[in-house]
Amino acid sequence: MPTPTMEDYIEQIYILTEKKGYARVSDIAEIFEVHPSAVTKMIQKLDKSNFVNYERYRGFILTKKGSEMGKKLVFRHELLEEFLEIIGVDKKLIYEDVEGIEHHLSWNSIEKIHNLVNYFKSDSSRIVELHKMDQ
Secondary structure, three states, X not given: OOOHXXXXXHHHHHHHHHHHXXXXXXXXXXXHOOOHHHHHHHHXXXXXXXXXXXXXXXXXXXXXXXXHXXXXXXXXXXXXXXXXXXXXXXXXXXXXXXXHHHHHOOHHHHHHHHHHHHXXXXXXXXXXXXXXXXX
């Protein structure tokens, strides 16, 4: 299993690859506000764990394993954002809250949250009723 930091990198590589078709060390360094050498070290760790294929001086790409994990991590992140929005968390706080909790939930918990989100989305009056509790 990847560490939380590895997950963050896989998620960002996946997002960049989906958006631009590629990810560069400099892009990731800018996102995480770290030195490019720190990104390179993490890419090497991800290579050893078979999440990316890395060639020195040539770059890296997600492996099938890395791409599947990236997709799963993006799903988790977006699901948690949607869940927090449904329950009425202030929009300005949602991103940071998700970043703070996403690595601490089991995939079983994520599945249950997914079911709950679907429950609320299947009947918007449920969301209205939930928000009435806040007033």
